[in-house]
Amino acid sequence: MYLDHFNLKDFPFRLTPDTDYLYMSPSHSRAISYMEYAVFNQEGFVVITGEIGSGKTTLIQKLLSEMDEGINVAKVFQTQLDEVEFLQSVLVEFGMNPFSAKKVELLNMLNQFLVDSYMNKKRVVLIVDDAQNLSNRVLEEICMLSGVETQKEKILHVILVGQPELNKNIETPGMEQLLQRVSLRYHMRALTEDESIKYIKHRLSVAGGETLIFEDEVFSYCYKYTGGTPRLINTLCDTALTCAYADNEQSVSLATMKASIEELQWKDFTEYKKSVSDQLINSDILSRETSADTNMYSSDISNNQYESSSRINSAALVEIANQLKRIADSLDKK
Numbered sequence: 072m073y074l075d076h077f078n079l080k081d082f083p084f085r086l087t088p089d090t091d092y093l094y095m096s097p098s099h100s101r102a103i104s105y106m107e108y109a110v111f112n113q114e115g116f117v118v119i120t121g122e123i124g125s126g127k128t129t130l131i132q133k134l135l136s137e138m139d140e141g142i143n144v145a146k147v148f149q150t151q152l153d154e155v156e157f158l159q160s161v162l163v164e165f166g167m168n169p170f171s172a173k174k175v176e177l178l179n180m181l182n183q184f185l186v187d188s189y190m191n192k193k194r195v196v197l198i199v200d201d202a203q204n205l206s207n208r209v210l211e212e213i214c215m216l217s218g219v220e221t222q223k224e225k226i227l228h229v230i231l232v233g234q235p236e237l238n239k240n241i242e243t244p245g246m247e248q249l250l251q252r253v254s255l256r257y258h259m260r261a262l263t264e265d266e267s268i269k270y271i272k273h274r275l276s277v278a279g280g281e282t283l284i285f286e287d288e289v290f291s292y293c294y295k296y297t298g299g300t301p302r303l304i305n306t307l308c309d310t311a312l313t314c315a316y317a318d319n320e321q322s323v324s325l326a327t328m329k330a331s332i333e334e335l336q337w338k339d340f341t342e343y344k345k346s347v348s349d350q351l352i353n354s355d356i357l358s359r360e361t362s363a364d365t366n367m368y369s370s371d372i373s374n375n376q377y378e379s380s381s382r383i384n385s386a387a388l389v390e391i392a393n394q395l396k397r398i399a400d401s402l403d404k405k
Contacts, residue, residue, distance in 0.1 A: 073316035083278035084309040086302060088129040090136060092277050094270045094301075098259045099126060105255045106134050106230055110142065110196055115225035116217050116252045118202075118241065119232045121259030124302025127232050128200055135198075143188050144196045150204040157209045161197060185219060185226050195227050202233035203240060210241065214249035262299035264291065270301065271308060284312070285323045292328050298340035310335060 074082070083092070093099070102119050109117040121127045131146070138144055145164030152160060158177040162169040165184055169177055188195045197213070199205065205213075219226045231237060235258065241250050262270055268290045272282040285293075285308070297303035311323045311331040320327060337343070 073312050076316045077280055077284055080279035083274040084305040088132050090133045092274050093129055094273045096266045102257055102259050103130050105257050109228050109230050116229045117255045118253050119257055120235050120237050124300045125259050126301045142194045147199045150201045154208050154212050198230045200232050202231040203236040217252055264294045267294045267299050288325045289323055289328045296332055296337050296340055
């Protein structure tokens, strides 16, 4: 393709997360600092949000690359799960085979793992990506798990990463306990126009190319149609390089950038965001109207089921806390 044409060693605008190409804007630096604080300063609960394509998953990969053997970490990227499936996913990440276990057994397995990790002086971290898809039941499970602690410190450190809907989910009625456990929250904003230019040049430089491949007048037009969203910048710049290569041009001109946008059939980013927002509002109104009657009749049954499940979860977590307290007390005496 265009690598030899532009003297590049690698494709600079791949869509897959790659920490080698990570551009640390002020917003990205703040977000990963909060994640690191949760892990290395033993804070209990951190929530990081950002729009689709803002670089959240790449930051998680960067954080994981910095962790040493003294940290037991579970990474959950598939989040459309019920409570049992979520617990199973966490335990699999911790190296166990929990698929034949029932919910109480799963909690006991996690109990023992937390106890063993604490005794071996290892931190335990749970990182959940795409956390906006978690159901309220799963969020409540995470809330109770994050409450496990000794007299001095948290045992399980939780980092929830997701789209802005995650903030809405944790602020809904009934989520007050979870919200109170959150020690740090941060929303990753999009890149500014100046940061977008630096982002493009950074990725070209890492790929071994000249930053002059893109002519100066291209950058503002790129920002107009991407809004500073890294994934959109990658898509547009990759398309522009392909078009320039196809036309045997030595650089990406404004005409090439406009042709690329036409091929992608993109709208001005501000116009695009407005249309998406209108669609979401209309969808939310329709969803609430059609589900109101169903919720009325099913709420009693659901509440009874949840109360029974909640009593089991609470008992198991109380036992975890008691065991950890006894261990901490015995260690203090020694």
